[in-house]
Amino acid sequence: MELKNLEQLFQQKINDDIKIEPKDWMPDAYRKTNIRQISQHAHSEIVGMLPEGNWITRAPSLKRKAILLAKVQDEAGHGLYLYSAAETLGISREEMIDQLHTGKAKYSSIFNYPTLTWADMGAIGWLVDGAAIINQIMLCRTSYGPYSRAMIRICKEESFHQRQGFEILWVLSQGTEEQKAMCQDAINRWWWPSLMMFGPKDSDSPNTGQSMQWKIKIKTNDELRQQFVDMIAEQVKVLGMTLPDPYLQWDEKKLHYHFGEINWEEFWNVVNGNGPCNKQRLHARKKAHEDGLWVREAAAAYAAKRNNKSSKVVA
Ligand code: FAQ
16 A cells, blocks of 8 residues: 555544554654653653652651552553553663663653652652643543553552642641641742643644644643643642742633743753753663663573473473
8 A cells, every 4th residue: 555545544543533553554753753752751750760769768657658669669660561562662672771871862851850858759749740640641542552551550540649649748738837838848849840741832842733633642731731730729729838830820711720931941951951860860770770780681591491491391
């Protein structure tokens, strides 16, 4: 069949909401965009374990430690589903990890900020997982089958993450003056970086147009960001706290919250490797990879031994 016809049939499937599966024909650019997005999403989950991992030994009680440990382990699981989903498009795990370590592949800007107090665990759960869920609920309907199916399970776990974050902040908001101040300080520091998670404004987003046409993205960066602001601006009232934006105001006509301008210079600075913790995060990932070499070698040797045994049995 001619390329043009293949492309038309492909787009028709997308328009009819038929999922694209690994062995289906797809345009090269569709494959590349999915590899880029899914692998960067996977890297975000894995690098995203670091800021919270930093607090596992310092959680204020055994119960808090167990919950945080489980959450960080969930993020590892999300990374693994996503690497597997990307592998179905023909890229190897090693190649993806190499792209992360050499700075060729991005990961979410949010994980380049430091976690300074226990309240940051609450702010990450509530705001960072909250932003991730808004984005990922949309991705449950993405056109690439393996990615959309991975998202369904991930979203279930992220909902628990967000609730546990909110609960940490709620307990602090009922506490002493010092605890209340710690809660407000964490919200102040994490608010703007959380808004940046949704990416550049639609007018500055080179990938949104094509990704919407292919239903890789079902909503634009600005639409999702607005949905997040509308949700959080209400939830913050329950905590008796405020968001650090003097322009935040309900717009009666638009039926949405109006909010102030994001510091885009800061956003691009962090995306381009110059945020507060970029170097530290990449160093930690590379070291973990190097330290894990013996595990990979042992697993490969064991698999080879088993293969050897089973081929002898068959013979
Ligand atoms: N950080 O044209 P667009 C989580 C890049 S998971 C860094 O708008 P696109 C769970 C973008 O890659 C969080 N880079 O791009 C968790 C592109 O560069 P490229 C991760 C960013 O792809 C919670 C360029 O800017 N979630 O948090 C960012 O259409 C707690 C132009 O941008 C996902 O990855 C950014 N914030 O839209 C874990 C969801 N924004 O690649 C642990 C899946 C943009 O051309 C603890 N991804 N860039 O060189 C997506 O939905 C999309 O990729 C967007 C960006 C919306 C992130």
